[in-house]
Amino acid sequence: MSGLVLKLAPKERVLVNGAVIENGDRRSRLSIVTPDANILRLRDAIHPEEVNTPVRRVCYIAQLVLAGDAEPDDAKMQLLRGIEQLSQVLTDHDSRLQLNTASDAVLGGQFYQALKAMRGLLPREERLLAATQA
Numbered sequence: 001m002s003g004l005v006l007k008l009a010p011k012e013r014v015l016v017n018g019a020v021i022e023n024g025d026r027r028s029r030l031s032i033v034t035p036d037a038n039i040l041r042l043r044d045a046i047h048p049e050e051v052n053t054p055v056r057r058v059c060y061i062a063q064l065v066l067a068g069d070a071e072p073d074d075a076k077m078q079l080l081r082g083i084e085q086l087s088q089v090l091t092d093h094d095s096r097l098q099l100n101t102a103s104d105a106v107l108g109g110q111f112y113q114a115l116k117a118m119r120g121l122l123p124r125e126e127r128l129l130a131a132t133q134a
Contacts, residue, residue, distance in 0.1 A: 004031070004032040004037075004039065004112070005029055005030070005031050005032070006029065006030045006032065006039070006041070007027070007028075007029050008023040008027065008028050008029070008030065009023065009027060010023060010024070010025050010026055010027060011023060011024075011025070012041070012042075012043060013041075013042040013043075014030075014039065014040065014041050014042060015038070015039070015040040015041075015042060015045075015066070015067055016032075016037060016038070016039055017037055017038050017068070018038070018067070018068045020042070036109065038065070038066045038067070038068060038111070038112075039066060039112050040063060040066040040067055040112075040115075044115075044119065045063060046059055046060050046063060048060075053125055053129065054082070054085065054086055054089075054125070055086065055118060055121045055122055055125040056122070056125075057082060058079060058082035058083060058086065058102075058118050059115055059118045059119055059122070061075050061078050061079050061082065062075070062079060062106075062111045062112075062114045062115040062118065063115060065111045066111050066112060066115065072109060072111065075111075076106055076107075076109075079102075079106045079114065080103065080106055080107075083099055083102055083103050083106070083118075086099060086121070087099045090121065090124070090125075094124075095121060095124060098117050098118070098120045098121050099117075099121075101113070101117040102114045102117035102118050105117060
């Protein structure tokens with residue numbers, strides 16, 4: 001993850017290579033210069049009981065890799081399979097861009113970027129699910 005810059009709010013927590021780090025009382029910026037560091041903002045973390053939709057499942061798998069709770073090689077196939085399944089349903093241009101970005105990130109071993117791309121689909125998925133229940 002060379003070149004990643006995290007902007008942290010006061011008291012915000014982030015998981016870096018398995019260690020929880022809490023920011024102080026002021027806003028700050030951290031530059032992550034170590035390639036392939038596993039980073040997860042805890043405010044973005046999806047809790048296991050919230051993994052109840054297809055996009056959330058894919059996000060959760062990426063999150064497990066970042067937290068060090070899943071092997072990247074094992075998760076890579078699950079992520080690509082989940083992205084492929086979503087691409088058969090989310091066929092609009094913007095969704096395709098997000099899915100392609102996520103797929104490219106997974107293939108490159110950039111699980112933070114994959115998670116970021118997939119999180120961009122959460123509002124769309126929520127709208128689609130709400131429309132089918134109405």
